[in-house]
Amino acid sequence: MAVYTDINEDDLKAFLKAYDAGSLLSYRGIAEGVENSNFLMHTDRFPLILTLYEKRVDENDLPFYLGLMQHLADRGLSCPLPLPRNDGALYGRLCGRPAALISFLEGMWLRKPAPQHCRELGAALARMHLAGQDFSLRRENALSLRGWVDLWDKSATRADEVQIGLESEITEELALLEDRWPVDLPEGVIHADLFPDNVFFIGEKLSGIIDFYFACNDFLAYDLAICLNAWCFEKDGAFNVTKARALLDGYESVRSLSDTEIEALPLLARGSALRFFLTRLYDWLMTPAGALVVKKDPLEYLRYLRFHRSVRSAGEYGLERA
Amino acid sequence: MAVYTDINEDDLKAFLKAYDAGSLLSYRGIAEGVENSNFLMHTDRFPLILTLYEKRVDENDLPFYLGLMQHLADRGLSCPLPLPRNDGALYGRLCGRPAALISFLEGMWLRKPAPQHCRELGAALARMHLAGQDFSLRRENALSLRGWVDLWDKSATRADEVQIGLESEITEELALLEDRWPVDLPEGVIHADLFPDNVFFIGEKLSGIIDFYFACNDFLAYDLAICLNAWCFEKDGAFNVTKARALLDGYESVRSLSDTEIEALPLLARGSALRFFLTRLYDWLMTPAGALVVKKDPLEYLRYLRFHRSVRSAGEYGLERA
Structure with missing residues (x-):
């Protein structure tokens, strides 16, 4: 239950340049999730989850995890869908960590x-x-x-x-x-x-x-x-x-x-x-x-x-x- | 940087019955704020902040704090606006604590x-x-x-x-x-x-x-x-x-x-x-x-x-x- 990494607005804006995600309105650290740092972000287009992968997640596994989410969502399963960067990659780097933008799912x-x-x-x-x-x-x-x-x-x-x-x-x-x-x-x-x-x-x-x-x-x-x-x-x-x-x-x-x-x-x-x-x-x-x-x-x-x-x-x- | 109190969906739905806030879609604990427990909540109408007041906030002061926010917002200041309950009160009780619903402000x-x-x-x-x-x-x-x-x-x-x-x-x-x-x-x-x-x-x-x-x-x-x-x-x-x-x-x-x-x-x-x-x-x-x-x-x-x-x-x- 923690945000491990805080993000400043300059680094975040630089990170977002690689995406077609709209204009940033807000981001708040959310307290759920123990392995990664998660932020709920609003742009003028849609809500998103920003995830920074902390050391317990091996970067070599990210193509599997993010590719799987994309694969399952494509087949109609309701799971978070990674937003691809403009170059097609499913994640980038922010604060020295791998980081991804993922669709926000409603529900509790x-x-x-x-x-x-x-x-x-x-x-x-x-x-x-x-x-x-x-x-x-x-x-x-x-x-x-x-x-x-x-x-x-x-x-x-x-x-x-x-x-x-x-x-x-x-x-x-x-x-x-x-x-x-x-x-x-x-x-x-x-x-x-x-x-x-x-x-x-x-x-x-x-x-x-x-x-x-x-x-x-x-x-x-x-x-x-x-x-x-x-x-x-x-x-x-x-x-x-x-x-x-x-x-x-x-x-x-x-x-x-x-x-x-x-x-x-x-x-x-x-x-x-x-x-x-x-x-x-x-x-x-x-x-x-x-x-x-x-x-x-x-x-x-x-x-x-x-x-x-x-x-x-x-x-x-x-x-x-x- | 903590959510001190977790909320279950039954208690939350009972709390929301006193409000005209729409139908609950999601709530996530947010990591900001050290004195209270805060949740970002989506209903089918609008995003809201749900605040549970922990022991460092004296309940006797809540009419001042929440009334002030209402007063300032009424005068055009951009600050969170408490949503009144159907009976006009600016806060209710949830998990044994005073709790308020407050408008979500965009921005970072x-x-x-x-x-x-x-x-x-x-x-x-x-x-x-x-x-x-x-x-x-x-x-x-x-x-x-x-x-x-x-x-x-x-x-x-x-x-x-x-x-x-x-x-x-x-x-x-x-x-x-x-x-x-x-x-x-x-x-x-x-x-x-x-x-x-x-x-x-x-x-x-x-x-x-x-x-x-x-x-x-x-x-x-x-x-x-x-x-x-x-x-x-x-x-x-x-x-x-x-x-x-x-x-x-x-x-x-x-x-x-x-x-x-x-x-x-x-x-x-x-x-x-x-x-x-x-x-x-x-x-x-x-x-x-x-x-x-x-x-x-x-x-x-x-x-x-x-x-x-x-x-x-x-x-x-x-x-x-x-």
Whole structure:
């Protein structure tokens, strides 16, 4: 929740010369988004989001992220559309950082999503998976098995500072996932970070999906497993099976899951829970006290992981067919 | 630079029922403003700022602040206009806090203002002073002499932690200002916090003044002294007399300063420098290490104070008549 880089008007005007975006009227730093600096900009033509990519985003990945947004928007998905510069490039440089102008999407992210929103989400996720099938660029998922092992190597010896017994529990979990992780599920472009704050609604209707900066190629069903964790647990830690059923039904209203995908779902959900547990644990241990960052509790995702460990089949997620 | 309170869509919709503001399309936390939580909101009718007043703003002062904005806007000043509720009230309650909807002003605050912007500022300040003359409510300046003494009582014994010698230097300065502070200058409603981030420009033209949450009744020339400090020093600490002359000329193009106001200006500038030094020092000493706040350097204003102490007459600010 921070603007990391402030911009002065001279640099901004120079940056805008490369675009046909109209005349600048205002720009205000917005507090959402933790990886980049974002500004809501008005010109005399349209509202825009100006994003400055901070060091956590690798510039080499920008053609993938921005190209994907363009690809999906071209296919009718409601997602931010990068405004190309006059020379066709999808981003330029501002304050020494890569920076892009992106269309502003109306809508609000829901602090308290209901089952019908999960259904909308599922359908939109499936549409995104289908629309991404013919996207030509590839990006490996840096936060899959290999990435989890790397993160764990950096955190394991200090994990018991957070909770006694964590070191052995997670080491065991990781070994099991390495052993059993699927190899042959349907693949494609996944969003990989589809938390409620990345999905906008106007009333009951989903109006847009944002923040494609973790998007990559991986199992499509893994994206669904991420949403199960991010959308279907209540604040008290209870799993809301009504929301899960709505999410899965919404997804299957657009794209049917195969039997192997359904069978793999509990394991994918464990992996997804471990992925967010590990990045949160790493940030928790490595962020210096007093840094201007709100640290997220890794133990929330440990509880989700333990829940999925107890799940025997996707039927427990409300999927009738399982 | 923070959103302190997050809002959920249900509470917001309930809040909006008391207004005729159109149908909600989006709201995003904005990173500007340190005292309150601010959101940029779009409805199908117009953009708005939603402000939640946090504990540093006394609810008893809201009729003054919001009434003043309405009064000034009615007289043609470009400042945010509170949208009244259907029952006529200028604010309601949201998340347990007083909250108001205020018109969105286009424009950008300048990170690098030039002399011509200072001239525009001076003229707008004088217009504000004239337009405020018939405003019926009064609010004492809580951060004038009496407030400085209170702040200093809380900080004096620890001041030498920040710089050796501060305790005696500031005690002496405060005694001198108490002794010589003017009593008979023209009074009226002043903004009292007119820093560059509270003044918007589109190109060379001033497009609006915002953030009236320190406004109060005091000497009009004291407001000008605040601007001398906030706008006319360069980042290296040098006083830019070209900017000061432009500021004063701009002001006098709308409202002439009296001889006693001109004579008092160096002393008012010392008082203004002391006021910001004292609030910054207090925050510096009292903010716990690790708090999610960027602390401002009090010593910047100590340097300004020392500069004004060396000034013999307002002629040194570029005022030809002095």
